[in-house]
Amino acid sequence: MEGGRRGRACVVVLGDIGRSPRMQYHALSLANQASLEVDIVAYGGSEPHTSLLANPSIHIYQMKQWPTARQGLPKILQPFMLLLKPLFQFFMLLWYLFVKIPSPDIFIVQNPPSVPTLVAVKWASWLRNSLFVIDWHNFGYTLLGLSLGRNSLLRYYTTSPPTSFIQLHWRKSIRTPDEDFGILLEAALMYDRRVAAILNEDDSLDEEVIWKEISDGKQCLYPRLLFVITGKGPEKAKYEAKIKTLKLKRVAFRTMWLTADDYPLLLGSADLGVCLHTSSSGLDLPMKVVDMFGCGLPVCAVSIKELVSVDKNGLLFSSSSELADELLTLFKGFPDECDSLKVLKSGALDTGSSSRWVTEWEEHAKPLITEASYIKILIFFVFLEDMFD
Numbered sequence: 127m128e129g130g131r132r133g134r135a136c137v138v139v140l141g142d143i144g145r146s147p148r149m150q151y152h153a154l155s156l157a158n159q160a161s162l163e164v165d166i167v168a169y170g171g172s173e174p175h176t177s178l179l180a181n182p183s184i185h186i187y188q189m190k191q192w193p194t195a196r197q198g199l200p201k202i203l204q205p206f207m208l209l210l211k212p213l214f215q216f217f218m219l220l221w222y223l224f225v226k227i228p229s230p231d232i233f234i235v236q237n238p239p240s241v242p243t244l245v246a247v248k249w250a251s252w253l254r255n256s257l258f259v260i261d262w263h264n265f266g267y268t269l270l271g272l273s274l275g276r277n278s279l280l281r282y283y284t285t286s287p288p289t290s291f292i293q294l295h296w297r298k299s300i301r302t303p304d305e306d307f308g309i310l311l312e313a314a315l316m317y318d319r320r321v322a323a324i325l326n327e328d329d330s331l332d333e334e335v336i337w338k339e340i341s342d343g344k345q346c347l348y349p350r351l352l353f354v355i356t357g358k359g360p361e362k363a364k365y366e367a368k369i370k371t372l373k374l375k376r377v378a379f380r381t382m383w384l385t386a387d388d389y390p391l392l393l394g395s396a397d398l399g400v401c402l403h404t405s406s407s408g409l410d411l412p413m414k415v416v417d418m419f420g421c422g423l424p425v426c427a428v429s430i431k432e433l434v435s436v437d438k439n440g441l442l443f444s445s446s447s448e449l450a451d452e453l454l455t456l457f458k459g460f461p462d463e464c465d466s467l468k469v470l471k472s473g474a475l476d477t478g479s480s481s482r483w484v485t486e487w488e489e490h491a492k493p494l495i496t497e498a499s500y501i502k503i504l505i506f507f508v509f510l511e512d513m514f515d
Contacts, residue, residue, distance in 0.1 A: 134163045135495075136223070136230040136256075140215065140243045143186065144172025144386065145358075148413050149236050152261065155487045156234075157183040160495050165227045167219070175386035187226055189218050216242035223250035232257045232495065259494075307365055309402060309428075312446035314353065314377045317453050321348045321376050336375055348376070349460045351453070353400075354392065355381045393421035397467065398456060399440075400449070401427040419478040424470035426452050439473035 135156045139149045143166055154177060156162045163183050170188040178184055192211045223233075223246060235247045237260050244260070251258035321327075325346060327336075336350070362381060369379045384392060393399070399418035415433045418425050425440035426449060427433070434440040441456075443449040456467040 132161065132163055133232075134165070134228060134230040135160070135232040135234060136165045136167060136227055138219070138223070138233060138235040138243065138247050139166070139168035140219070140239050141169055141236075142171035143168035143188075144170075144174045146236065147175075147386065147417070148261065149234075150175055150178050150386070151483050151487070152234060152491075153184055154178060154181065155484070155491065156495070157181050159484070159488055159492055162232075163228075165230065167222045167227060173385055185227075187222055189222055212242045216246055219243065219246035220250070223247065224253070229254045230256050232259060234259045234261060236261050306402060306404075309446045309449060310353070310400060311365075311368065311372065313449035313453065314351070314374060314379075315372055316446065316450035317348075317351065318372075318374045318376045320450065320454060324348065347458060348454065349457055351377045351457070353377065353379045354396070355379060356384050356389065356392065358383055390417070390421055393418055393423050396423055397460075397471075399423045399425040401425055401430065403430070404428050416481070416483075419474050419481065420483075422471065422475040422478050424467065424474040426456075435473065435477075438470070439477045440470055 137149055137153045137156070139146045143150065146168070149166075149168075153164045153166055154175075157164045158181075164185065166184065166186045167189065168186070169191050174186070178186075192214050219242065233247050233251045233256050235243055235258075237244060248258055250256070325348070366379075366381060399415070401412055401415050401418075403412040403414070412427075412430065412433075415425050415427060415430060419433075419439060425434055427440060427442060429442050429444055431442070434442055436442055441452045443452060456470070457464055459465075460467070
C-alpha cells in the first residue's frame with residue numbers, strides 16, 4: 127500500500143456480525159492472509175467468533191440499531207416509521223463510514239441487504255478514494271420479489287450476473303419461501319408413521335413405553351431420530367407449538383441457539399445434516415452446507431447440485447416424501463449396518479478436507495484483493511507524477 131504503510135479494509139454488514147459467519151471469515155482472511163488492518167462496521171447482538179475478537183488487527187464498530195418496539199404507536203404513523211427506518215440506517219452508515227473509521231483502501235459489503243447499504247458504501251468508497259467490493263450472497267430484487275410477487279419487478283443487469291441425531295439450521299427468518307420448514311415436519315411425521323408400520327408397532331403405544339424399551343436395550347431396525355434446530359427466528363415459537371401437535375413418538379425436536387465456537391462441535395457430533403435452503407435468485411449457495419462438509423457431516427439438501435454430489439457426500443430431495451424416503455434408507459440398521467450413511471460420511475470428510483475456506487479464499491479472493499490494491503497504488507503514483515511534471 128501507499129508509503130509502505132499497512133493496508134486497511136472495511137467490512138460492512140447491515141446485520142448482526144455474530145450471525146454473519148461468511149463476513150467474519152472474510153475479516154479473518156483479510157487480516158491473516160492479506161495482512162490488512164480490518165474494521166468491521168455492523169450491528170451487535172450475538173457474540174462473534176473468539177478468533178475474531180482475539181485478533182489485534184480486527185476492530186469492530188457496532189452501530190446503533192433502529193428501535194424495534196413500537197407499542198402504543200398510532201397505526202397511521204406506522205407507515206412513516208417504515209420509511210424512516212432506511213433513512214436512519216443510511217445516515218448511521220454514513221456517520222461510521224465517513225467519520226468513525228479510518229480511511230480504508232477497500233470496502234467489502236455483503237449483499238443483501240441492498241437498501242440502503244450499497245448506496246452508502248458506494249458514496250463512501252468514492253469520496254474516500256477506496257475500492258468497492260460486493261460479496262453477492264443474493265440479489266435484493268429477488269428477495270423483494272418473494273414479498274411482492276416475482277412478476278411485479280422490472281429488473282436488469284448492468285453486467286453479467288455473478289457466476290444418530292440430525293442437525294438443521296434455522297436462518298434469521300425461519301419461515302420464508304427460501305426455506306420451507308414444513309417439508310421437514312412432514313418428512314418427520316412420515317418417518318414416524320412408516321417406522322411404526324414397518325415394525326408393526328401399535329401407533330397408540332405410549333411414548334414412555336417406547337423410551338423404556340430403548341433404555342432396556344431393545345434393538346430396532348430404525349432408530350429414534352433427534353432433530354436439533356439451531357438459530358433464532360421470529361416464528362420459532364409458532365413452529366415449536368406446531369411440533370407438539372404432531373404427537374411424534376419416534377422423532378424428537380430440540381431448538382437452541384449456539385455460539386460460533388459451539389456450532390461446529392454440534393455439527394461434528396451429528397450423523398446427518400438437513401438443508402432446506404432454496405435460492406430466490408438461483409445463484410446463492412448456503413454456507414451451512416459448507417460448514418457441514420467442513421465437519422465431515424453428510425447432507426440431505428433441496429436441489430443444491432453445485433455443492434452436493436449425490437451418493438458421494440449427500441442426497442437431494444424436492445419434497446417431504448423424498449426426504450422421508452432418504453431418512454429411512456440412510457438410517458436403516460443404524461448404527462452398525464447403515465452402509466449408505468457411512469459412504470456419504472466418508473465422502474463428506476473428503477469434501478471437507480479438500481475445500482477449506484482458507485485455501486479457497488487464498489486461491490480465488492486474495493488475487494482479486496491484491497490486484498485491486500495494486501491498481502490503486504498504480505493510480506496513486508500516476509497521480510503524483512502528473513502533479514510534479
